[in-house]
Amino acid sequence: MTASCAARKAPPRRPERLAASGRFVGVHLLALLLLLPASSDACGDPPEFVTMKRKGAFESSYKPGDEVLYECRLGFQPITPGQVLSVTCQNDNTWSPLQEACKRKRCPSLGDPINGQVIFANGSTEFGSQAHYVCNKGYYLAGPSISYCEISGDGVNWSDNPPICERIKCKPPEAIQNGKYTNSDKETFEYNEVVTYSCNPPDGPDEYSLIGESKLTCIGNDEWSSQPPQCKVVKCVYPSVEHGMILSGFRPKYYYKATVVFKCNEGFNLQGDSTVVCGVNSTWEPELPKCIKGKNTYWSFSFSISPPNEHPGLISFRMGCQLFHSPLSLSSTGFLVPLHFLPLKELT
Structure with a gap:
């Protein structure tokens, strides 16, 4: 038997360009698959709450039956102790309903300070509230006037210790030249206590005038009602008005606040104010009037x-x-x- 072998013909080769095109399409399909959701049966992100936060690790996706646990945020506590706070991914790809289940914690109750009182801005001692302190009349606040209910560790507490209401006192007022005040030997003065200033007797031909308030009152902690007065010589010149006369206020010397009233002689008219007062700068206020000759009528x-x-x-x-x-x-x-x-x- 004679055997003959014919050479096998190699299959035709695909063009290299077509192979490269196929690889390119495959890469794009893979990228699109990666961008698609892992499963159409999945829930979105779990709901967010004001008083609660998610407990444990966050997942990239949730399928039906997955459960997410919650816990109260700092400053809050469960409304119902022991209640499990959770939501579950349901078969319709929605989360089971859950309402806010935490409430604000309360700071310890505060009593009124002695000789004062505490006022709560929103009427409660809950987390985030404020306590305002005020003192009774005659007392001042030593310490912060506002305390805040804030987070302290795992609980809440007031930001500051309660202040103290202390009795208002004043140091002695300033001494003045050529004068004195009552009870000048005291080291402290109580709230509403009054001191009275007076001028010394003159050491020359003219008396001292008291300029300013003669009585000062202790109205705040080391605070007096006004500045101390002055004792000095204030003397105005004799008030002479030509063609006029002094109607009232005759005296040998005219010191501070001396008052004079003028009248013009017959046939003259008054120009200016008829009443003048000796001012603090030893001048008449307003300036002296004039008597102007008038026309016959x-x-x-x-x-x-x-x-x-x-x-x-x-x-x-x-x-x-x-x-x-x-x-x-x-x-x-x-x-x-x-x-x-x-x-x-x-x-x-």
Whole structure:
């Protein structure tokens, strides 16, 4: 038997460009698969709450039946002790319902400080609230005026210790030159206590005047109601007004707050204020007035009678007057004749 072997023909080779194109499409398909959700049967992110937070590690995806546990945030506690706080991924790809289940913790109760009181801004001692302290009249606050209910470890507590209400006291007021005040030997003064200043007797021809408040009151901790007064000589010159006279306020010397009232002589008019006072700078306030020579004044009177033929059976009178600053000429009948007159009344 004669055997013959024919050479096998190699299969045709695909073009290299087609192979490369296939690899490119495969890479893109793989990328699209990676971007798709791992499963269409999955829940989204678990719900977020104000008073609660997720407990344990976060997962990238959740399938039906997965459970997420919650715990109260710092400053909060369960409304129902022992309650399990959780949500479950359901078959319809939604989470089981869960309401806020935590409430604010309370700080320890606070009592009123002695001689004061505490006021809660929102009426409670819950986490986040504020306690405001005030003292009774005559006392001041030693310590913070506001305390905050804040997180302390695993619980809550007040941010500061309660303050103290201490009695208001004042140090002695300032001593003044040429003067003194009552009870100057005391080292401290109580709230509302009053000291009175006075000036020393004069050591020369003129007396001292007290400028400012003579009485000071302790109104706050080391706080007096006003600055201390001054004791100094305040003396005004004799108030002389030409063509005028002093109506009241005669005295040999004119010291602080001395008051004088002026009047002008007959025929002169007052220009300025009739009353002046000796001021702190030894000057008259306001400045002295002046008496200016005035013009003579004259009154004129006139009347007229309607002729009888105008109003038969009646007589009509018209009277008037006018003020003039110079004499008027006389008429033949002896009356002053004005150029114009002011009607006053008409009688019929």
